Amino acid sequence: MAKNVLETPSVGPEQIENLFEDAYIGLRKFFLLKYCLDYNVFGLLEKPKTFEEIASWYIKQDFKENDNLLESILDALVQFGLIKRYNRSYDSNIIYYETSEVAKIYLNQESEFSNMGSLIRYHKNTRFIEKWLNLDKTLKSGELKTKKGSSSPEAVKRMAIDCRTGELKSTIDYLKGFEDIKNAKSILDVAGGHGLYGIALSYLNEDSKCKVFDLPKICEETKKYIEEYGSERVSIIPGNYFKNNFVDTLDDSNPEGYDLIFTSNSPDCKTPEVLDKICEATALNGIFAAKQIFPENTSKKYATRKAFDNMDWNMFSFAGAKKGKVCHTLKNSLNLDGYITHLEEKGFEIVDIFSLEEKKSLKDINNYHNNIKKGHLIVIAKKIRN
Numbered sequence: 001m002a003k004n005v006l007e008t009p010s011v012g013p014e015q016i017e018n019l020f021e022d023a024y025i026g027l028r029k030f031f032l033l034k035y036c037l038d039y040n041v042f043g044l045l046e047k048p049k050t051f052e053e054i055a056s057w058y059i060k061q062d063f064k065e066n067d068n069l070l071e072s073i074l075d076a077l078v079q080f081g082l083i084k085r086y087n088r089s090y091d092s093n094i095i096y097y098e099t100s101e102v103a104k105i106y107l108n109q110e111s112e113f114s115n116m117g118s119l120i121r122y123h124k125n126t127r128f129i130e131k132w133l134n135l136d137k138t139l140k141s142g143e144l145k146t147k148k149g150s151s152s153p154e155a156v157k158r159m160a161i162d163c164r165t166g167e168l169k170s171t172i173d174y175l176k177g178f179e180d181i182k183n184a185k186s187i188l189d190v191a192g193g194h195g196l197y198g199i200a201l202s203y204l205n206e207d208s209k210c211k212v213f214d215l216p217k218i219c220e221e222t223k224k225y226i227e228e229y230g231s232e233r234v235s236i237i238p239g240n241y242f243k244n245n246f247v248d249t250l251d252d253s254n255p256e257g258y259d260l261i262f263t264s265n266s267p268d269c270k271t272p273e274v275l276d277k278i279c280e281a282t283a284l285n286g287i288f289a290a291k292q293i294f295p296e297n298t299s300k301k302y303a304t305r306k307a308f309d310n311m312d313w314n315m316f317s318f319a320g321a322k323k324g325k326v327c328h329t330l331k332n333s334l335n336l337d338g339y340i341t342h343l344e345e346k347g348f349e350i351v352d353i354f355s356l357e358e359k360k361s362l363k364d365i366n367n368y369h370n371n372i373k374k375g376h377l378i379v380i381a382k383k384i385r386n
Ligand SMILES: C[S@@+](CC[C@H](N)C(=O)[O-])C[C@H]1O[C@@H](n2cnc3c(N)ncnc32)[C@H](O)[C@@H]1O
Pocket: 149, 150, 151, 152, 156, 159, 160, 163, 190, 191, 192, 193, 194, 195, 213, 214, 215, 218, 239, 240, 241, 242, 263, 264, 265, 266, 268
């Protein structure tokens, strides 16, 4: 019997077609953005240019003349909201292209914010791009070896730019809502890097003194930020929290402990080893404020992104520290539940758990885990017993 031409598979192809279509759009988006950054297209269009001017620039860069292709590229950038297209009068056919405000701030290579780490990671870190382009080779050759942590002066500069794009301000706006934080006189910013969080916390109280603790070579960078933004009330403490104790940084003005210990984006500070040293150095009735990523329990919406972040995380290994299998965690990092329990066992009371992305407190929501978007939280804990 002849085969039935109308027989169809039990499930339609839409899911597969959509998956590939989305993937291919993502791929093209990525390489188009990379091309525009490599050739500083957003700098070129900082001042409005006509199509003819752009076409002449295009040829000067050695690209083959192709007005239709160039127009499609510009059209895609207009769709992304990265450039604007307009004419200047009702009866003029001359079209101008100009970089949009957001792209002027973050994508024009001349802007300081174009060096933010979150952008450089995708655009300039060719090792990371290549490992995806040659995935089979990557999987065959094993994990990329990198140094532990992001402790280089260049990385610190990028982190300073990153936090200045808004995270620093939102964090301080939230923290200054707590009297205990506003009244803190002795402050320690653990793994402070650039020290901008510590510096901003010191602004909250004119009688406060803040110490920024980080590795000695990083503290050299911290000094520059203190000179630029800080005051004589902010100082550095070069050290290594795996070898040194924070209690040894106390002085005559706060022999019993710090009124406020703050830490931001430090996976090490989620390990019991470092956390215990923080608890030990917090004064009775003092506050520990930890801004950390707890990637478990991210909402379903971000599950795909999380799976890919975990793939990236597992494609490299640190020399000298064992990573956990989940992105942003080390071998013995505590998860959010473990972190809270650990703090409670050390005599702390949890005052609040705040989602930076959603700008809301999650403490009173029964199941706060499921409300976490990307897992970026601030945990505020008060030491109520020694
Ligand atoms: C991801 S950065 C966070 C910097 C800053 N707190 C922020 O949020 O932008 C982590 C910091 O931990 C510091 N760090 C890493 N290992 C350290 C160690 N063993 N002792 C002290 N600081 C360390 C790094 O130098 C780096 O400045």
